[in-house]
Amino acid sequence: MTDVTEPTEQPLDLLYSETEDDLRAAVRALLTDRAGHQTLLGRIETDSPYVPGLWKSLAADIGAAGLLVPEKLGGQGASHREAAVVLEELGRAVTPLPYLTSGVVATETLLALVGESEAAAGLLADLASGRTVAVLAVPLSTAPDAEPPVGDSVGGVADAVAADVFLVPRADGLYAVPAAEVSVEAQTPLDLTRPLSRVTPTAGSGTLLAGPGASRAAVRRGLLAGAGLLAxxxxGLAEWCLEETVRHTRERHQFNRPVGSFQALKHRMAQLWLDLVGARAAARAAADALATGSADAPLTVAVAQAYCSKAAVRAAEECVQLHGGIGMTWEHPAHLVLKRAKSDQTALGSAGRHQDAIAALVGLEPPR
Structure with a gap:
C-alpha cells in the first residue's frame, strides 16, 4: 500500500542566499558612489530629489526593475526575496527612487493581469527593462485590504513626478494612462525624498487593462507586495540608524570616555539591537512568504508592517537623540531617516490597520 501524505508548505527561509548577498553588494556600491547622504542633502533643496541617471543604473544596468518579472516577459525571473534586498539598501541610503512604486507595486499589479491583457504583458516588459516607470494612482496610505479611490482626482500619489504611465483604477476597471494625459500637481510631503502629488487623468483617457473584478484583485496583489517589501x-532604515549611532557614540567623548560606554546609553542601543533582530525576522518572513506564494502571506505581511513600521521610527528617534545637538541639524542626515520612517509608518496601511487585519485573519477580537 502506497503511503500518501498531504503536501505541506516549505518552512520560512529567513537567511540570505549568496545571490542576495552579491546583489546587496552591487546595490550598496552604486548608492555609496552616486547617492550618499550628503548628495541627498543637496538634492532635497532642488525641484527634484532624484539623482540624475541613478534609476537607469539601478533598474537597467543592475537589472533591479525586472526582478519580479519572469524571464519570458523580459525580466530577471527572481523573486520578492531579491527585491527585498534592494529595498533594504534603498532604505539604508534613504534613496529617492521609484523602486517601491514601480518595481514592486505597479509590477505586481500588472503581473496579476498578464492572463487578462496583452497590453499588461507589453507594459511589464517596458518596466522590467527600466525604460518605463509606472505608478499605481492611489494614495500612498492605501492599505492592501482597502478599496482604492476611483474618483477623477487622487492625492497623495507617491513618485508621480517620475512616472511615464499611470495605472488608474476606475469604476469599470483598471486603465493604463500615459503621463502626457495626466495632470500632476506637486504636494508638500513630510518625506522630501519621496515626492507626493495630486494626479488628475484626462477623462476617458488610457487603455483598459481589465474589468472591475480582475482589477480589484490585481490592485490588492500589488499593494500587498508593496506592504510586505516596505518592511x-x-x-534598512533601522539598520543604518543603529550602525551610525554606535559609530557616533564610540567617537564622541565626555569626561575623557566614549559616551557609548555609559551604561544608560548601552541599554538603549541594546534595545535597538533587539528591535532590529525582530524587524529582520519579520521583514524576511514577509519577503519569503510573498516569494513562495504562501497562503499565509497576508498574515505575514500584516505582522511585518505592524512591527517594522514602529521599529524603524524608534530607531530613527533614538538616532537623533543619541547624536545630541548634531542630530538636530539640517546638515546631518538623521532628519532624512526620521522623516522617511515616519512617512513609511502610514504608507500602505498604518500599524493599527495591520493589527486589525491580523486580528481578523486569525479570528481574534480586535482591540477597542
Missing amino acids: SEQL
Whole structure:
C-alpha cells in the first residue's frame, strides 16, 4: 500500500542566499558612489530629489526593475526575496527612487493581469527593462485590504513626478494612462525624498487593462507586495540608524570616555539591537512568504508592517537623540531617516490597520 501524505508548505527561509548577498553588494556600491547622504542633502533643496541617471543604473544596468518579472516577459525571473534586498539598501541610503512604486507595486499589479491583457504583458516588459516607470494612482496610505479611490482626482500619489504611465483604477476597471494625459500637481510631503502629488487623468483617457473584478484583485496583489517589501525598507532604515549611532557614540567623548560606554546609553542601543533582530525576522518572513506564494502571506505581511513600521521610527528617534545637538541639524542626515520612517509608518496601511487585519485573519477580537 502506497503511503500518501498531504503536501505541506516549505518552512520560512529567513537567511540570505549568496545571490542576495552579491546583489546587496552591487546595490550598496552604486548608492555609496552616486547617492550618499550628503548628495541627498543637496538634492532635497532642488525641484527634484532624484539623482540624475541613478534609476537607469539601478533598474537597467543592475537589472533591479525586472526582478519580479519572469524571464519570458523580459525580466530577471527572481523573486520578492531579491527585491527585498534592494529595498533594504534603498532604505539604508534613504534613496529617492521609484523602486517601491514601480518595481514592486505597479509590477505586481500588472503581473496579476498578464492572463487578462496583452497590453499588461507589453507594459511589464517596458518596466522590467527600466525604460518605463509606472505608478499605481492611489494614495500612498492605501492599505492592501482597502478599496482604492476611483474618483477623477487622487492625492497623495507617491513618485508621480517620475512616472511615464499611470495605472488608474476606475469604476469599470483598471486603465493604463500615459503621463502626457495626466495632470500632476506637486504636494508638500513630510518625506522630501519621496515626492507626493495630486494626479488628475484626462477623462476617458488610457487603455483598459481589465474589468472591475480582475482589477480589484490585481490592485490588492500589488499593494500587498508593496506592504510586505516596505518592511525591508524599514529594516534598512533601522539598520543604518543603529550602525551610525554606535559609530557616533564610540567617537564622541565626555569626561575623557566614549559616551557609548555609559551604561544608560548601552541599554538603549541594546534595545535597538533587539528591535532590529525582530524587524529582520519579520521583514524576511514577509519577503519569503510573498516569494513562495504562501497562503499565509497576508498574515505575514500584516505582522511585518505592524512591527517594522514602529521599529524603524524608534530607531530613527533614538538616532537623533543619541547624536545630541548634531542630530538636530539640517546638515546631518538623521532628519532624512526620521522623516522617511515616519512617512513609511502610514504608507500602505498604518500599524493599527495591520493589527486589525491580523486580528481578523486569525479570528481574534480586535482591540477597542
